[in-house]
Amino acid sequence: MARILITSALPYINGVKHLGNLVGSQLPSDAYARVMRQRGHEVLLICATDEHGTPAELAAAKAGLPVAEYCARMHEVQKALADGFALSFDHFGRSSSARNHALTQHMAGRLAEAGLIEERMERQVYSRADGRFLPDRYIEGTCPNCGYDKARGDQCENCTKQLDPTDLVNPRSAISGSTDLEVRETKHLYLRQSAMRERLRAWIDSKTDWPVLATSIARKWLDDGEGLQDRGITRDLDWGIPVRKGTEPWPGMEGKVFYVWFDAPIEYIAATAEWADATGQDDSAWLRWWREDKGAHDVRYVQFMAKDNIPFHTLSFPVTLMGANFDGAEPWKLVDYIKGFNWLTYQGGKFSTSQGRGVFMDQALEILPADCWRWWLLANAPESSDSDFTWEAFQNGVNKDLADVLGNFVSRVTKFCRSRFGEQVPAGGAWGEAERALVEELRRRLAAYEAHWDALEIRKAAAELRAMWVAGNEYLQRAEPWARFKTDPEAAAAAIRFALNLTRLYAIVSRPFIPQTSDRIFAALRLAPETERDWPRDVEAALRALPEGHAFETPPTLFAKITDEQRAELEARFAGAD
């Protein structure tokens, strides 16, 4: 038994996430956690909402709510959606929690002690009308290069030229449109990542099993231009974690908060502490996951994230943790494996929150049960490159894999049994060649399925699972219980008993992908998921698990098919504003 710590990238607080966000971290982290739990490992799956930063403040203002209230509400919304998708987080925390305040301040204090924090005076644009400093991209103006009048302060979207806000002609606030801007001096803390460059490089070089996506992005940042740059870790905002040096004030930094990207990864740890608090455990419960000197030496830590998050998880966060252990007193657990995802696109283009293009988590659950989405998204996860969601592909995948292959298998077996033997596992007969052959095949496939999960090859795992479902249909065709029933009812009974056991096996091995359907199959078989879901160590024994005479209930249709009319309707409804 291993101990596996799993974190999903934190969804940002400013709205409901779309399917691309879901498949990029939360959903695969859940499926992986489920597999590993079922296989008997000790797993802790942590996620949280990422609540700080300018966009949260602006979204709150737009909603007409105080930002704390807005975040509290949106947290509940996102939590409910996570539950709706059956995401099995051990804890879904909040980066604004008291635990994260304390821990983030603690880390900053340690980094200061380590000499890894530098104070720098810098000049930033302040908007008097908005009463706030503006991040570069919240300043708009005319591009000095191409004349585009909606160029942003960081880059012109029209000519792609990189800009400095002061380059813009007629700059204005992107928030209010106000031109009452001025450049003010302000002091900020910088994390001296550059000082850790070679240590980071050695660490990255040691990760030979990571996806190229992760290592190549990290190396690019290490070597780009003059090498890894120091990073500002504070901001002039109201909403956030106040800058403190541990528990002490930080002279000269009054009224400032830590940068959201500094405190967000620390929330992985703080959320684990929140979990301990919520479950009535003391500090040792979370420290044994995160501190190598307090029990985490044998933990394997796996992070899930989309590719845009990779620099922060391969560079900034490790610098924080390594730096906080400058004197060897706080050996924090570093990530062992990063599972990075590309983007999911929508009908060939980008998902767009602003244009309402694509499907969002709340809408998805209104349309179809979570398992349909879970299956399709995971089976088509953007692992090696971006992948595209189309309604046609979705309809095809759900109908073929779930309705026809798996759903119909359960249906044909239970209904045949009901009509010929009644709703209990039939007795009599014995296994023959067909049964033994399938046991062999499933042994092989189950081993491959496990190996794909170990390697975090999710699409391959899905394909292998599907092949196990197909094997059940092949078996029935070969065993022909409907024909045998007329000549040798005992043989038909043995075949159907075997097939009912297959159904149970499917409920177990399919559970990481389709947990709600797994529950429904267990319920139909009158079995408790809690006692049955353990991974089959012996396929043959697993296929003899249901005793003769065990009563079941023929389940209603597991998956309704998506009709062409439905698909057309959905396609039109989600086409977006453009």
Add this chain to the structure above:
RNA sequence: GGGCCCGUAGCUCAACGGUCAGAGCAGACCGCUCAUAACGGUUUGGUUGGGGGUUCGAAUCCCUCCGGGCCUACCA
């Protein structure tokens, strides 16, 4: 501009120096009738984006061209 990734059957992808380049979907044909007209079998289909090179041998390595995507660090 720089960097990274990718381009394999109609579609989605797998093979990552070595048996006739594989699988699912879609298509065609056959079979079955227990089942959500579902299932099973057989099968059509590729000069692996173009060109050049290395090698006994390349989808796989190198160069080049074409096409697509992503990143480029005070949005998160």
